[in-house]
Amino acid sequence: MMSPARQVSVIGPDLAIFGQQITLVCKTALLIAGEVTGDIHGDDITVGETGKVTGSVSARNLTVHGAVNGQLRGETVALHNTARISGDIVQKNLIIAEGAQFDGRVRSARDASDWQPELNLDTHRNAAG
Numbered sequence: 001m002m003s004p005a006r007q008v009s010v011i012g013p014d015l016a017i018f019g020q021q022i023t024l025v026c027k028t029a030l031l032i033a034g035e036v037t038g039d040i041h042g043d044d045i046t047v048g049e050t051g052k053v054t055g056s057v058s059a060r061n062l063t064v065h066g067a068v069n070g071q072l073r074g075e076t077v078a079l080h081n082t083a084r085i086s087g088d089i090v091q092k093n094l095i096i097a098e099g100a101q102f103d104g105r106v107r108s109a110r111d112a113s114d115w116q117p118e119l120n121l122d123t124h125r126n127a128a129g
Contacts, residue, residue, distance in 0.1 A: 006044075011036060013050045022055075023124050025117075032066070039070075041117035041124075049082050056087075058117035073115045090114050 008029040011017065015034035017024070022038030024030075029044040032051040045059040051066035062074035064083040077091040081099030088104045092115060096102065109115045118124065 011051075013048075023127075025119055025121060025124060027119050041119060043117070043119070047083075058115065060117065073109075073117070075109075075112075075115055 006029050008031055009026050011030070011032045011034045013033045017035070018037045024036065024038060024040045026042035026045070030040070030042045031046045031048055032053060033048040034050070035052045037054045039055045040053065040057045042059045044061045045057060046063040047053055047057070047066045047068060049065045053068045054070060056071040056073065057068060058073040060075045062072060062076065063078045063080070064072070064085065065080045066082070067084040068087060070087045072085065072087060072089045072091070074091050076093040076095070077089055078095040079085060079097060079100040079102060081097040083100040083102070085100070085102045085104060089106045090109055091106070092109045094106060
């Protein structure tokens with residue numbers, strides 16, 4: 001779990017983000033307790049029990065308690081007992097708790113480029129056109 005001394009951005013349970021080709025980038029810690037349709041890149045991402053993501057999630061540390069429909073990429077990916085995942089996982093380290101639901105394939109990362117999040121905002125701006 002994220003350290004309380006660390007800066008944390010929060011997408012609360014009362015917030016939903018929808019749209020076409022949305023990419024969220026968080027250079028510190030991000031807690032998702034609401035709903036996001038789009039791709040997410042961050043250093044330390046937690047999808048809370050009430051969180052729901054439809055899209056890919058890439059993070060150095062990725063912790064899932066809620067639902068994700070899309071690909072997960074991380075150096076460390078941890079699926080807790082309340083996690084519901086529909087999508088593939090690319091990881092260096094994987095933790096799956098008893099009770100977690102997972103429908104997809106798992107592949108070990110060949111190197112850091114397989115899992116590393118893209119935190120450079122200019123890269124995302126240029127890709128968006």
